[in-house]
Amino acid sequence: MSRLVMKFGGTSVGDVDRIARVARIVAAERKPGQGLAVVVSAMSGETDRLVGLARGAAGEGGNGARMSAADFNDEYDVIVSAGEQVTTGLLAIALRRIGIPARSWQNWQIPFRTDAAHSKARVSDIPDEDIGRSIDAGVVAVVPGFQGITDDNRITTLGRGGSDTSAVALAAALRAERCDIYTDVDGVYTTDPRIVAKAQRLEKISYEEMLELASAGAKVLQTRSVELAFAKRVPVRVLSSFLEPGTPNPGTLVCPEDEIVEKQVVSGVAYSRDEAKVTLLGVEDHPGVAAEIFSKLADANINVDMIVQSEARQPERQNILFTCPDRDASRAAEAIEEIRSKIGVEEVHIRRDVAKVSVIGIGMRSQVGVARTMFSALAQKGINIEAIATSEIKISVLIDAVYTELAVRALHTAYGLDAV
Amino acid sequence: MSRLVMKFGGTSVGDVDRIARVARIVAAERKPGQGLAVVVSAMSGETDRLVGLARGAAGEGGNGARMSAADFNDEYDVIVSAGEQVTTGLLAIALRRIGIPARSWQNWQIPFRTDAAHSKARVSDIPDEDIGRSIDAGVVAVVPGFQGITDDNRITTLGRGGSDTSAVALAAALRAERCDIYTDVDGVYTTDPRIVAKAQRLEKISYEEMLELASAGAKVLQTRSVELAFAKRVPVRVLSSFLEPGTPNPGTLVCPEDEIVEKQVVSGVAYSRDEAKVTLLGVEDHPGVAAEIFSKLADANINVDMIVQSEARQPERQNILFTCPDRDASRAAEAIEEIRSKIGVEEVHIRRDVAKVSVIGIGMRSQVGVARTMFSALAQKGINIEAIATSEIKISVLIDAVYTELAVRALHTAYGLDAV
Incomplete structure (x- = not known):
């Protein structure tokens, strides 16, 4: 049975x-x-x-x-x-x-x-x-x-x-x-077919990739359900409910990585326009400052995504940049304002017209040059990168939102995902 | 507590x-x-x-x-x-x-x-x-x-x-x-206030009267709920949900008869226009005929109310009259048609423009002349009675539906129920 x-x-x-x-x-x-x-x-x-x-x-x-x-x-x-x-x-x-x-x-x-x-x-x-x-x-x-x-x-x-x-x-x-x-939709695609006409339906995708895709902005499955499927090893198939019953409807199978024989370096390109960038300039550089900032944001129930820290020009100062959902941007600024004197921030800048573009693939683990392909493709189109974040199987960049479609199309082509 | x-x-x-x-x-x-x-x-x-x-x-x-x-x-x-x-x-x-x-x-x-x-x-x-x-x-x-x-x-x-x-x-x-x-509504009335402006709200009414009122056409409470309250001796109060909270809202208490000190001979006048009269003329007069007819109607899920049987002019024949909800009238006729030859009915007449008017009161039990008052009041208005049915605390008459309001008003006055 x-x-x-x-x-x-x-x-x-x-x-x-x-x-x-x-x-x-x-x-x-x-x-x-x-x-x-x-x-x-x-x-x-x-x-x-x-x-x-x-x-x-x-x-x-x-x-x-x-x-x-x-x-x-x-x-x-x-x-x-x-x-x-x-x-x-x-x-x-x-x-x-x-x-x-x-x-x-x-x-x-x-x-x-x-x-x-x-x-x-x-x-x-x-x-x-x-x-x-x-x-x-x-x-x-x-x-x-x-x-x-x-x-x-x-x-x-x-x-x-x-x-x-x-x-x-x-x-x-x-x-x-x-x-x-x-x-x-009739499955999980290499990217949003509304932006890239040559997007292809994936036969299979690993739980890990699906998780990264969901967190990177693809809205096919809820992140929680993929996490649970991953933890319990339940194969999940995404398929269309609008086809006539009985017609072929293979969809996309979300499954353990070891069931995917031919691992793509990059399986998909995702994007999210619901992003805001908050830059804190001249933060005092001593232990506990980052903890202070991100505890405060967590208490305010703000979901922080990318975090980049770099040295500032002044001695014993640093710059911290983070992104959060656009709707939380002003609340994030208020939260920072409350601890501003405590952490010694010199300037706070908020930019709301940014987008995050990500490439995802389990093949990245064993492949070099994946990031270089991404940065070159964007540079060729003259798109400036404002921040970079990486995970084991994902590279995300923050760019000006007006270049979103251009970036997604360029990356889809650069990683050989276009349908022939 | x-x-x-x-x-x-x-x-x-x-x-x-x-x-x-x-x-x-x-x-x-x-x-x-x-x-x-x-x-x-x-x-x-x-x-x-x-x-x-x-x-x-x-x-x-x-x-x-x-x-x-x-x-x-x-x-x-x-x-x-x-x-x-x-x-x-x-x-x-x-x-x-x-x-x-x-x-x-x-x-x-x-x-x-x-x-x-x-x-x-x-x-x-x-x-x-x-x-x-x-x-x-x-x-x-x-x-x-x-x-x-x-x-x-x-x-x-x-x-x-x-x-x-x-x-x-x-x-x-x-x-x-x-x-x-x-x-x-703000309680149970002596009759429908839309017909009789002088209708009065009753302080108390017995379960028995409330049951008869409900079956006679008053729509304040569901019959089943009154039956259950009667069986379990639960006092029920009917009152208005449209008064401002906190303002006096006594309503009507439905309670055991022994809690009602001053028993009215007649507590209320009810009516129902949703009635049809079915007359079977010249039915064979032998045991089992009535059982045959009303079993057939029960099987057809027709809710028969009044039943009157009388001798026909021909020897060994009788006439049977019954009432049922108007919406069931044609189904009742069909059911009778199916057994017509078996029970030897000579003629079937259906009249749908009839109404039932009832007077209800627990005081009736100990009082004589209640029926006479009813029949005289109707006669004085020239209203013909087509059938009569009685219970211990109710007298119902079937009349031409056009006289419904006239009959209700006349009876309300005749039993001294008009507000002064």
Whole structure:
């Protein structure tokens, strides 16, 4: 008996006609000896509607002070989790309508346990006895994504995009042979096809590369779900939910590195325009200064990405540059202002019209000259590099945002990724 | 420690502003030594929306055959029960926002058990330990009405209007001193105030009278909820959810007969225009004929109300008249047609423009002349009576529907119910 988990997002279940198509996709995947579980999101727009109601009840945007998270988040989870519950019932009915035995499984029925961090819970335990027995008996299980229950039997949600994580966690619990994530693209591409017409769908990509791609700005899969798949060794396939059921739909397999025979030096080029650069000039140069700065930013819940430190011209001074999401830039500046005298910063500059462009590939590890190719390609187009950060399998550069497309196209060509 | 259950229907929680008002009503009711549980419906319109989605998924009104109830009803319950879940979270947030400790309790958290008759389940068992302890500690419990779970942990709904029943069942389980049903009217009236301007709000009414009023067409409370309150001796108060919180709002108390000191001969006048009269002329007069007819109608799920049998002119023939809801009239005729030759009916007449007018009062039991007053009052207005049915505390007559208002006003005056 093998098992497969399939996951469909909000646009794939956006109305009853689309839900009927999802039912046909599930039917086409059904075969003897294979148990199926299907994780679904709320119908598109529904979560936003429910979030709006919850905020309205809390008086946000209205006449009251903001409620504390402790007073709000647990019941917020009760409200927004109703959206996926509706989809599970609808898909179960749509499956039965075409003759497929199916039933919905709410999280408390499984039970799908998480920790008690309401609105951003993490999966803790999923017993597979009941649901496993049911799917092995040929009944398709339809499970709401994005949510769970605590050990105290309160409802939690995993945070936005948590449905991918639900699917991977369920696949791990069920020891499924694969988790198929149906989405509005037909796989993972070498870069954004909207920018580079010659972008190619990848047959396979390693967990590590997928993680770097996600953190570098590619939005195909949630980072958390890839981390979980990596940790639990669950093969994940990304494929399109908009093809006619039954037509070829290979997608991209995200899998362990050792299953990828021909390792590309660079597998993909990613970019993110949601970046701001904060430069601190003339920071005092003594131990603990960097810790001071980045603790302060962490306390302010600012997600710092690149960090570059260099010596300043003056003795015993240094310059520190970091990037953060553009929406956090002014809050980052305020946080720095509060500790400015303490750390002795001379000047703070913020630049918001920057973009990060990254090249990713597990082949980098064993290959020299990868960075040189990148810098040369950018130099040839006259693009100035404002900062560089590297990991074992990724090189990222910060550039002026107006050159984003030009840089992505140049790098895609330079690393031989263009389709012929 | 005393306990109180409050219940708010769909229009009372129709948007976040109304939910905020409900929170203020609950706050005004809160006092030391009293635990509060609040049962809520889905926001008005929400259940209809969810029912529409469920029917859409089943392909109803579309290109498919109707699904069987067994394939549809359990998942239908999953879908529509999401509506009340949302309201529980919203009200819990609205209560906390004004400083009242509160939490939602989903049915599986209580657990609120029902039988497995999906979409029309009956309450079976509600353990009060956990929820009782919580409300006794001063935390307002917000509970979704209209739904429960089976012993197998599947979601059920109690059928439309089941929220009143949920509230009464919860009040019984919690041994609450009262169940307050907040609605869009401020109590039970001697008759419909839209017809009789001098109608008066009743301070108290007995369970028996309330049951007869509900079955006679008054729509204040669901019959099932009154039956349950009667059986469990739960005092129920009907009051307005549209008054400013804190203003006097006595409503009407539905209570045991022995708590009503001054028993009115007639407490109320009710009417129903949703009636059809079916007359079977020249039915063979031998044992088993009536059983044949009404078994057939019961099998066709037709709710027969009044039944009158009389001798026909021909020997060994009789006439049988019955009433049923107007929407069932043609199905009733079809059912009769199927057994017509078997029971030897000579003629079948259907009249759909009839109304039932009823007077109800526990004082009737010990009072003579109640029927005479009714018939005289109608005769004085020249209204012809087409059928009469009586119970211990009710007299109903069937009349031409055009005289409905005239009859109701005449009876309200004749029994001395007009406000002075």
